[in-house]
Amino acid sequence: MAGKKRSEMMEETRAKLIASARKAFAEKGFAAASMDDLTAEAGLTRGALYHNFGDKRGLLQAVVDQLDAEMAARARDIGAKAGNDWDGLLAEGVAYIEMALEPEVQRIVLLDGPAFLGDPSQWPSQNGCLQETRRTVERLIAQGIVRPLDPEAAARLLNGAALNAALWVAACDDPQDVLAKAVEAFRVLAEGLLARPS
Amino acid sequence: MAGKKRSEMMEETRAKLIASARKAFAEKGFAAASMDDLTAEAGLTRGALYHNFGDKRGLLQAVVDQLDAEMAARARDIGAKAGNDWDGLLAEGVAYIEMALEPEVQRIVLLDGPAFLGDPSQWPSQNGCLQETRRTVERLIAQGIVRPLDPEAAARLLNGAALNAALWVAACDDPQDVLAKAVEAFRVLAEGLLARPS
């Protein structure tokens, strides 16, 4: 079995390590996750890890990149399904809140990522979600729907608001009820961006 | 010298350890800070640390509590100086952004705190900044200035937006310019909370 080339094998081990790391980081957090346990669960040793990713942070970076790409793709799809850009922006924001409820996203991308890798906008993956939101804001400004302001700033604050909303929902007792309140508050805040009719 | 009672001595060692920890955590981050180095700089050993704080996280919690109390007090003062509650809310938000630019606050309270202690609202100190903002929002709702919505949700999102704004400013090349953009965006977003004249 397995007529694989060396490069294919290597891609496979990378994928296995990243998959194990996603689980371990999400469950125990980056700091508490043991590389020995990680690699063992993937049927490998730390040798493979250091060979492929350099060090522990390198593995975290790879995991974050993968998650971020998935999140950006989902946000794009959801935004595209909306009737117009404004509804798209709101839908993206709500989607971001809901994604941030998943342990993998919350723990790895939103908590450990910034703590161990630094500011998200400086990541190699360039924080796809942020870019997605920024582009939507830029379109809305061009259309005159949103007030002229720095799109990067707006995207930053919107995503930040969504993140904290998600942390709140994730830690509360009644997620159903709190999620509704958080989404409502997000919508209200976002409306501040709208160009006033006045 | 030193006609001190035992309890006074203990308070003093706690204060010394917390002070050293603030420096070390802010400079190296919680994970990379060594307890041996920490305590040595305070003229003590790890024995004192484990006796007073239980474990490394306990020390982080104590540091975070202290910083949080200071931040809440500053926010309260700044909010009180404003002419009305609405200006107070904006001033608090801007102050929060500016405080988050200080390395101690950013690194310890905003990055390592959530990563190692979990959701801020569940901290024993109960996140004074958040409570401060929430109370201001409650007053504004009572006055009919802000739309009726969940004050906790609004406070959460506002603080989250401010936090991300600060991370952005701290990591950028031109803090002066970016800070202005961030503050502007914050103001615009916050205006979404205002009751529409309709």
Place this chain on the structure above:
DNA sequence: CAACACACATACACTCCGTATGTCAACTCA
């Protein structure tokens, strides 16, 4: 003043990361 309590120091066991070295299969090329 004798006995205790307690704040803190010391010593030890364990885990974990990173690196240096080893090994074996896959690829190359004569």
Place this chain on the structure above:
DNA sequence: TGAGTTGACATACGGAGTGTATGTGTGTTG
């Protein structure tokens, strides 16, 4: 095709760090 080489990964080792168990000296109390 087979000897040499490369490279992906495993193994072995050293250093550092946390947490705990035990020791010690000073302050407190009856």
